[in-house]
Amino acid sequence: MTSKTRTAACTAAILMVACGRTPAPKAGPDAGPPARVDAPASAEDRTVLAASEAVRKYALTTLAPECVSYQFDGISDPAAYVVQVREDHDNPKCGGDPAVAPRLFTLKVDRKTGAMETDAGGIPGEFHALGAAK
Numbered sequence: 001m002t003s004k005t006r007t008a009a010c011t012a013a014i015l016m017v018a019c020g021r022t023p024a025p026k027a028g029p030d031a032g033p034p035a036r037v038d039a040p041a042s043a044e045d046r047t048v049l050a051a052s053e054a055v056r057k058y059a060l061t062t063l064a065p066e067c068v069s070y071q072f073d074g075i076s077d078p079a080a081y082v083v084q085v086r087e088d089h090d091n092p093k094c095g096g097d098p099a100v101a102p103r104l105f106t107l108k109v110d111r112k113t114g115a116m117e118t119d120a121g122g123i124p125g126e127f128h129a130l131g132a133a134k
Helices: 003-018 043-057
Strands: 068-073 080-087 103-110 116-118
Touching: 043 068, 043 080, 043 103, 043 116
Parallel strands: none
Antiparallel strands: 068 080, 080 103, 103 116
């Protein structure tokens, strides 16, 4: 599974949980135990969900939600989780070459406070508080 496919699958799973829906249970003798709905989400899940909610709340892109993907990076910045927000061309409705995922902007989520910064609408790499004037 490619990182882009994994990101899309994770985003779909996160949104299902956030909306109070869970995937249909597997049937059959080898289905295994039911998934815990109350299990805490990972830092990656929480961060990507918060990022997708912020993208919608602050109208950071005009693309449809199914045409946006989120690439999580929990390593490069010791103080923040980094989320690259990209165009997602895997859905035919979105158009474009499925082999590319152009970067739209980056969000940084403070590991301790959850405060977000973005370089959306500005120069890549120059961050400002989310919701603040650019």
